[in-house]
Amino acid sequence: MNKQEKKRVIVIAGPTASGKSQLAIDVAKAANGVVINADSQQVYDCTPLLSACPDDRDKRTVPHRLYEIWGIEKSGSVVEWLNLAAEEIRKAWTEEKTPVVVGGTGLYIDNLINGTTPIPETKPEARARVLEMLENDGVQAVHAKLAEVDREAAARLNRNDTTRVRRAYEVWLDTGKTLTEWHKLPMKKLLPEAAFEVVKILPPQEELDERCFCRFDMMMEAGALQEAEKIYEKKYNDKLPAMRALGLPELLDYLKGRCSKKEAVGQAKLHSRQYAKRQRTWFANKLEAQVVLEHCYNGDEAVVKKIVN
Numbered sequence: 001m002n003k004q005e006k007k008r009v010i011v012i013a014g015p016t017a018s019g020k021s022q023l024a025i026d027v028a029k030a031a032n033g034v035v036i037n038a039d040s041q042q043v044y045d046c047t048p049l050l051s052a053c054p055d056d057r058d059k060r061t062v063p064h065r066l067y068e069i070w071g072i073e074k075s076g077s078v079v080e081w082l083n084l085a086a087e088e089i090r091k092a093w094t095e096e097k098t099p100v101v102v103g104g105t106g107l108y109i110d111n112l113i114n115g116t117t118p119i120p121e122t123k124p125e126a127r128a129r130v131l132e133m134l135e136n137d138g139v140q141a142v143h144a145k146l147a148e149v150d151r152e153a154a155a156r157l158n159r160n161d162t163t164r165v166r167r168a169y170e171v172w173l174d175t176g177k178t179l180t181e182w183h184k185l186p187m188k189k190l191l192p193e194a195a196f197e198v199v200k201i202l203p204p205q206e207e208l209d210e211r212c213f214c215r216f217d218m219m220m221e222a223g224a225l226q227e228a229e230k231i232y233e234k235k236y237n238d239k240l241p242a243m244r245a246l247g248l249p250e251l252l253d254y255l256k257g258r259c260s261k262k263e264a265v266g267q268a269k270l271h272s273r274q275y276a277k278r279q280r281t282w283f284a285n286k287l288e289a290q291v292v293l294e295h296c297y298n299g300d301e302a303v304v305k306k307i308v309n
Contacts (some may be wrong), residue, residue, distance in 0.1 A: 005193075006094050006195035006197055007193055007194055007195060008099075008194075008197060009098075009099045009191070009194045009195065009197070010027060010031070010033070010098060010099070010100045010197050010199065010307065011038075011099060011101045011109060011112075011113065011196055011197065011198045011199065012100065012101070012200075013038075013102075013103065013106070013109050013198065013199070013200045013201070013283055013289075014104060014106065014150060014201030014202070014203075014278045014280075014293075015201070015203075015208060015275075015276040015277070015279035015283070016078060016104055016212065016272065016275060016276045016279060017211040017212045017215050017272075017276060017296070018203055018208060018211070018247065018276075018296045018297065019118035019201065019211075019296045019297030020103075020104070020203040020297065021052065021054060021102060021172045022299065023102075023199070023297040023304070024100050024102035024223050024296060025054075025061055025062055025169065026299070026304045027100050027304055028062040028063075028098070028100045029062055030304050030305070030308045031100070031263060031308045032096075032097050033062065033065075033092075033097055033099065033100040034062070034063045034092040034095075034097045034098070034099055034100065035054075035062055035064045035066075035100050035102060036065045036066055036088050036089065036092075036099055036100065036101045036102070036107065037064070037065065037066040037067045037102065038066075038081075038083055038101050038102060038103025038109050038112070039103035039105050039106055039108075039245070040076075040103075040105040040107075040108060040241070041070055041242070041244070042067050042068070043066060043067070043068070043070050043076055043101070044068065044070050044071070044072060044074070044076075044079065044241075044242040044245070045068035045069070045070065045071060045072070046071070046072040046227075046230075046231060046242055047231075047242065047245040047248060048227075049219050049222055049223060049224045049227050050219060050224050050228070050243045050247045050248050050251075051079055051246070052219075053067050053068055054067060061096075061294050063257050065086065065088045066081070066084055069084075071237065071279055072103055072159045072231070072234075072236055072240060072242045073237075073240060073242075074241075075127050075240065076241065077121070077122070077167065078096055078107055078108060078111055078116070079116070079119060079121050080121060082108070082111055082116060082190055083121075083190070084110060085101065085108075085190075086112075086190040089101070089194065090191075092178040102196060104279050105126070106279070106282045106286060106287065109287065109289070110286065112191070112200070113196045113197075114187065115187035115188050115189040115190075116187060116188060116190075117182045117183050117185055117188070117296065118185055119171055119175070119179075120174075120175065120184045121302070122170050122171060122173075122174040123174055125200070127170055129173065130142065130166050130169055130170045130173065131237065131239065131240075133145070133235055134162065134166060134239045135239060139162045139166075139239075140159050140160070140166060140200065141168050142165050142166065143165045145158040145169060146165060146168050146169045146172070149169075149178060150168060150172060150178035150179055150180050152180040152218065153168045153178060153179045154168075158258075160290055162239055163241060163244075166239075167179075169307065172262070175261050188301050195251070197285065197290055197307075198289040198290055198291070199289060199290070199291040199292075199293065199307055200283045200284075200287055200293070200295055201283075201292075201293045201295075201296065201297060202280060202283065202284055202292060202293065202294070203280075203293070203294065203295050203296045204294075205280065207295065207296055208273075208274050208277070208296070209276075211261075211296060211307065212269065212272045212273045213272075213273070214270050215243070215248075215272075216247060216265065216268055216269050216272055219247065224247060224251065225251055225261075228247075228248055228251035228252055229255060231243075231248070231252070231255075232252055232255045238252070238259075238291040245272075246268070246271065246272050246275060247268035247272065250264040250265070250267045250268040250269075250271065251264055251268065255268075279295075281291070291306060
């Protein structure tokens with residue numbers, strides 16, 4: 001398939017609080033587009049405030065897809081998201097709309113653009129078994145189990161990285177083939193017909209820090225603590241992916257009496273800042289882009305026109 005036959009997908013990537021969601025809306029408005037979520041927290045329906053999901057007004061402005069689609073107890077994977085994203089992108093093309101993929105999860109975006117290993121979707125039974133192991137024995141015990149069957153993956157992964165350790169052991173348990181073996185197979189692109197046009201936002205760290213701090217204050221004013229209270233009342237497993245929403249662990253610590261409200265907010269702001277810094281570094285070093293914004297997006301029409309045209 002030559003370049004002229006390929007179909008357009010606009011990708012907007014950047015750290016939290018950089019303005020990428022508003023940029024995606026403005027680009028979608030200008031390009032008859034559909035906004036498709038590529039954020040691993042915004043797929044969950046339990047923390048719309050803490051994960052900064054688009055509100056009802058945003059969703060009325062342009063179509064939004066793959067936001068708040070999974071319940072809190074779902075352990076979603078990148079493979080599941082990729083399949084759903086490919087489906088939504090093709091649907092947008094069919095409707096003669098421009099897919100505008102936006103998010104801060106580098107793994108989602110990298111796999112969408114560059115392809116992923118052809119690991120089949122793991123069965124719910126395997127996921128439930130590993131989740132039970134995590135709950136009963138802890139992530140380090142699962143890491144030790146992983147080392148017995150996949151020494152290379154265990155050496156590569158941090159023993160405290162619950163998500164990646166869980167995934168690696170889950171894959172072996174379900175398929176009988178280690179993650180290392182799967183990674184040696186050729187990459188598979190779900191959308192070989194796509195022409196990806198990438199925009200990344202890389203603001204100065206000081207600007208990003210200030211926006212992270214201000215945004216968390218706004219979340220608290222909007223009811224983020226009440227959002228956390230609803231989750232706390234249900235006593236969910238804190239190893240669930242949805243429980244890692246920025247600010248949620250800290251607010252849960254406050255609700256459990258482990259710290260003051262002021263300390264929880266301070267820690268949440270600090271961890272948001274650190275997360276945004278890691279995102280910025282990843283996008284700066286790992287993601288190639290046709291357009292790079294060196295400041296947070298604040299509604300600049302010239303930027304939108306540059307992207308659309």
